[in-house]
Amino acid sequence: MNKGQIIHREKFHPTLTPEEFHNRYAFKPGEKCPCGRRAEVVCRVLMPLDELVKRDAKAIGYLLMSDGGPEKLKELAVETIHGTYIRVSTQHACKSCSPTLERVAARDAPSWCIVEFSRGPGPTRVLSGPGLFGETVNDRKVTIEV
Numbered sequence: 001m002n003k004g005q006i007i008h009r010e011k012f013h014p015t016l017t018p019e020e021f022h023n024r025y026a027f028k029p030g031e032k033c034p035c036g037r038r039a040e041v042v043c044r045v046l047m048p049l050d051e052l053v054k055r056d057a058k059a060i061g062y063l064l065m066s067d068g069g070p071e072k073l074k075e076l077a078v079e080t081i082h083g084t085y086i087r088v089s090t091q092h093a094c095k096s097c098s099p100t101l102e103r104v105a106a107r108d109a110p111s112w113c114i115v116e117f118s119r120g121p122g123p124t125r126v127l128s129g130p131g132l133f134g135e136t137v138n139d140r141k142v143t144i145e146v
Contacts, residue, residue, distance in 0.1 A: 039092035
């Protein structure tokens with residue numbers, strides 16, 4: 001497949017859009033929004049390991065002494081170009097609750113943490129109109145996705 005090539009709905013899955021496919025298979029059945037609907041957005045808060053040790057060394061001690069031990073800490077660790085981060089929070093939300101989740105994450109998460117939102121692929125609708133039909137740019141057909 002060429003880079004930038006659009007996958008049409010019929011070629012991807014006969015009855016599902018990429019967004020519907022992601023929502024169906026990316027989350028476990030028990031992962032729900034606090035309102036009770038199926039999760040469509042995941043928010044993860046990652047804290048730098050050195051900052052976590054400095055601010056709350058007991059938390060690291062509890063993780064090391066828990067049933068999982070050092071393996072549990074390894075599962076929560078994420079390597080980035082900025083160093084090692086620990087996943088301290090994961091929250092799921094439905095589409096209607098995701099703006100509230102974004103506001104709460106922006107308000108409550110410390111500035112030195114990384115807040116990651118995973119929404120999956122967006123709904124793609126190919127638009128066509130006057131002047132677009134049959135035009136090419138650099139020997140490629142022009143399509144606009146919204």
